[in-house]
Amino acid sequence: MSWRRIRTVVRRHLSVMWRSPHRFFDVSVWPLLDVLLWGTLGTFVASESASSKASVAYLLAGICMFHVLYQMQIALATGFMEESTWSRNLLNVLTTPVTEAEYLAGIGLLGLLKLCVSLLTLVVSAFVFFRFNLGSVGWGLVPVSAVLLVCGWAIGFFVIGLILRYGASAEVLAWGIQFVLMALSGVFNPITSIPAALRPIARVLPTTHAFAALRAVVAGDPLPWHDIVVGSIGAFVCAGAAAFYALRMLKVFRERGFITRFS
Amino acid sequence: MLLTPRLVFGPDALSARRGDGRYRVERLASSNQTDLFVGPLLDARGLVKAFKGVRAVDAIDLRVNTGERVGLLGPNGAGKTTTLLMLLGAITPDAGEIEILGHRLPQQRSAAMGIVGFAAGYLRLPDRLKVSEALRLFAGLYGVDDERAAVADGLERFGIAHLGDKLCEQLSSGQRTLVGITKAILHRPRLLVLDEPTASLDPDVALRVRDRLLDVCAAEGTTLLVTSHDMREVTMLCDRVVFLAGGRIVADGAPTDIAESFGHDDLEGVFLQLAGRALSEADEL
Numbered sequence: 115m116s117w118r119r120i121r122t123v124v125r126r127h128l129s130v131m132w133r134s135p136h137r138f139f140d141v142s143v144w145p146l147l148d149v150l151l152w153g154t155l156g157t158f159v160a161s162e163s164a165s166s167k168a169s170v171a172y173l174l175a176g177i178c179m180f181h182v183l184y185q186m187q188i189a190l191a192t193g194f195m196e197e198s199t200w201s202r203n204l205l206n207v208l209t210t211p212v213t214e215a216e217y218l219a220g221i222g223l224l225g226l227l228k229l230c231v232s233l234l235t236l237v238v239s240a241f242v243f244f245r246f247n248l249g250s251v252g253w254g255l256v257p258v259s260a261v262l263l264v265c266g267w268a269i270g271f272f273v274i275g276l277i278l279r280y281g282a283s284a285e286v287l288a289w290g291i292q293f294v295l296m297a298l299s300g301v302f303n304p305i306t307s308i309p310a311a312l313r314p315i316a317r318v319l320p321t322t323h324a325f326a327a328l329r330a331v332v333a334g335d336p337l338p339w340h341d342i343v344v345g346s347i348g349a350f351v352c353a354g355a356a357a358f359y360a361l362r363m364l365k366v367f368r369e370r371g372f373i374t375r376f377s
Numbered sequence: 378m379l380l381t382p383r384l385v386f387g388p389d390a391l392s393a394r395r396g397d398g399r400y401r402v403e404r405l406a407s408s409n410q411t412d413l414f415v416g417p418l419l420d421a422r423g424l425v426k427a428f429k430g431v432r433a434v435d436a437i438d439l440r441v442n443t444g445e446r447v448g449l450l451g452p453n454g455a456g457k458t459t460t461l462l463m464l465l466g467a468i469t470p471d472a473g474e475i476e477i478l479g480h481r482l483p484q485q486r487s488a489a490m491g492i493v494g495f496a497a498g499y500l501r502l503p504d505r506l507k508v509s510e511a512l513r514l515f516a517g518l519y520g521v522d523d524e525r526a527a528v529a530d531g532l533e534r535f536g537i538a539h540l541g542d543k544l545c546e547q548l549s550s551g552q553r554t555l556v557g558i559t560k561a562i563l564h565r566p567r568l569l570v571l572d573e574p575t576a577s578l579d580p581d582v583a584l585r586v587r588d589r590l591l592d593v594c595a596a597e598g599t600t601l602l603v604t605s606h607d608m609r610e611v612t613m614l615c616d617r618v619v620f621l622a623g624g625r626i627v628a629d630g631a632p633t634d635i636a637e638s639f640g641h642d643d644l645e646g647v648f649l650q651l652a653g654r655a656l657s658e659a660d661e662l
Contacts, residue, residue: 122517129514130505133544202501206560209465210518211491368469368483371428373462377500 115219119212123220124227127193140188141232145181146239152177152302153244168333174246175332176302176325178236182259183321184292185232186266189225190218191273191288199282204376214364222267229263254331257342261324264349269295271356275363281375300325320348416479418443418568418600419464424473426459426624433459434470435624443567446594446601448611448632450644451621452652457604460621461572464602465495477568491519494561497572498554502545508532508556509541512563519564531559535589550577558586562593569593571603575610587613608644618644622651 131137156170198204207217240246248255269291276284298312299305299321305313316322323345330338367373419441426434434456441447449457462468464475466486475482480489503511509528516524532538535555540548548556554577561569569590575583587610593599605611611618612632620628620635628635632644639647 116520118520119518122514125517126503126506126514129510130503133505201503201505203503205467205497205500206495206502206515207518208467209490209493209495210515211487211520212518213487365469368467369471371426371459371462371468373467377497 115213115216116211119216120220120223123212123217124224127196127221127224128227130196140192141185141228142235145232145235148177148181149174149236149239149243153240153246157244170244170246171332172329173302174240174244175248175251175328178233178240178248179255179258179262179325179328180292180296180301181232181236182229182262183266183269183295185229186222186225186263187269187273187292188288189228190221190267190270191277193221193224194274194277195285195288198277198376199285202376205373208373214361218271225266225270251328251331254327254337257337257346258324258328258331261320261327261342261345261349264346264353265295265321265324268349268352268356271353271360275356275360278360278363278367278372281372295319295321298322304329318348320345320352323348417441418445418478419602420474420476421460421464422474424460424463424475425471426456426463426468427471432624434463437473437621437624437626439464439619439626441568441600441602443600444594444598445617446615447603448615448618449602449604449621450608450611450618450648452648455621455651456624457621458572461570461602461604465493465570466490491564492567493570494564494566494568495570495572496554496557496561496574498550498557498574498576499572500553500557502548502553502556502560504544504546506545507541508537508543508545508548511545512556512560515560516563521564527563528559531563534562534593535559536585551579551582554578555582555586558590562599565597566599568600568602571601573604573606575605575607583607583610590614606648608648612644620647620651622654627651 152173153170156173159169197207237248240248273284273288273291276287298308298316299319300308300316301321304326305316305322308316323341327338327341327345330336330341417440419439421437421439424434424437424439425432433454437456437460439460449460451457459468463470463473464477464482466475466482466489469483477489478492480486480492482489502508503514506514509532512528512531513524516527521527528541529538532541535558537552537555537559540552540556543552545553545556554574558571558574561571571590574590575586578586590601591614594601601614603611603614605614616631618628618630618632618635619626628638628647630638636643636647639650641647641650
């Protein structure tokens with residue numbers, strides 16, 4: 115692994131972001147709008163029922179942690195799409211000494227940087243508009259974030275594999291797949307409130323366990339380590355499977371000469 | 378300065394021992410030292426590639442020695458680009474082996490690509506970057522020590538210093554080709570692979586590019602492997618020509634020798650003969 119090549123990949127994507135202000139929407143405008151939307155909904159629900167006073171905290175903590183998943187996934191997927199389907203620069207990159215691992219490390223590092231900026235936006239706007247302090251939830255956020263981070267990598271690897279195999283037509287999943295998880299993982303609510311037919315799917319998702327642990331710590335309960343352990347195992351299994359899938363698709367990509375789709 | 382000869386051992390020497398007797402000691406003028414590399418710079422053996430049952434490349438053996446300037450020619454569908462993409466590790470051959478300076482593909486792709494430069498007339502560049510930024514990016518990926526100096530030198534060399542502050546997406550196809558070639562030589566590669574490098578250039582610019590490429594090859598001992606449909610260009614650039622037809626090598630030698638062996642005055646006649654044959658074979662199918 116060459117640290118210099120990893121830094122060069124990060125620098126490449128930062129330069130593109132700098133020159134394309136709309137790319138900052140992911141880390142500034144959308145997080146701000148999410149806080150406004152879910153914070154407003156929580157405030158309304160709380161005003162309607164005295165027993166729902168905590169809804170603002172559940173909704174805002176949920177959306178803040180959902181962005182951990184979203185930012186990692188979207189950074190990996192759009193980092194790869196920038197090179198492949200948007201700039202059609204993939205052949206140039208493939209014919210340099212940069213390795214697959216270095217490239218993924220570069221866009222993964224970029225994802226962490228984007229995550230820091232978007233979390234700052236979320237935390238500040240939640241406090242300014244709704245007096246919600248995410249830090250007050252405590253250190254329990256750290257293992258929850260870690261599980262969601264790994265889940266974000268897993269989805270990112272999976273989307274990269276799909277783009278390698280199916281080309282630009284797989285792009286739609288890059289934007290939509292996390293909303294499937296949002297609906298099934300109980301980001302804001304226990305999974306007992308989702309339709310019964312979908313609950314078996316929800317139970318096996320590592321993200322469900324991460325958000326269950328989040329709700330517990332937001333309620334002031336001790337961190338449910340069982341959920342964290344199950345979520346962690348599930349997240350690493352998914353990330354391993356997704357990485358294997360992406361590498362397998364890269365092999366197919368090279369065998370079938372799909373590079374011509376991107377040049 | 379007194380130049381000290383240095384023998385290359387390790388995988389390079391091993392590859393030489395596996396050879397067929399055609400290998401010879403090479404003098405690499407690109408190094409501060411006079412490197413003595415035993416073996417061909419590029420050694421591809423038995424390359425086969427089929428797409429949906431159709432053989433695009435059919436058992437090609439291609440050895441290129443250091444300092445050679447080789448033209449890969451053939452009509453459309455002859456397998457030129459597929460061969461190049463396999464040599465660059467972008468397409469995996471169904472069968473065969475590829476070594477570049479002893480680095481075997483795909484296992485040692487990263488090391489091999491460090492000594493190869495590639496440009497193609499059809500290749501795009503990172504759209505939202507300025508030309509100088511894009512070139513510095515590639516210089517970084519190739520591990521060039523002084524990125525800024527290498528980029529300035531490269532742009533100057535091809536007379537496009539004025540394009541440094543332009544966005545890549547604003548370049549004409551000809552300008553993009555020139556920037557692409559500049560990118561390919563930033564790290565002073567030992568092997569320069571060019572696919573249709575002057576296809577979109579005006580004749581005067583194409584002439585300038587050929588002159589610069591010859592300068593680069595002469596000054597740095599760069600080995601050249603180029604595909605083109607312009608036979609005049611190939612005659613000017615290359616000291617050896619490999620003709621492909623139907624995925625096979627049908628002729629390999631000096632341009633004048635090949636023209637003579639096919640009973641033509643120049644390569645144009647050979648090309649037309651092979652293209653006509655390929656068309657009639659396609660009609661029969």
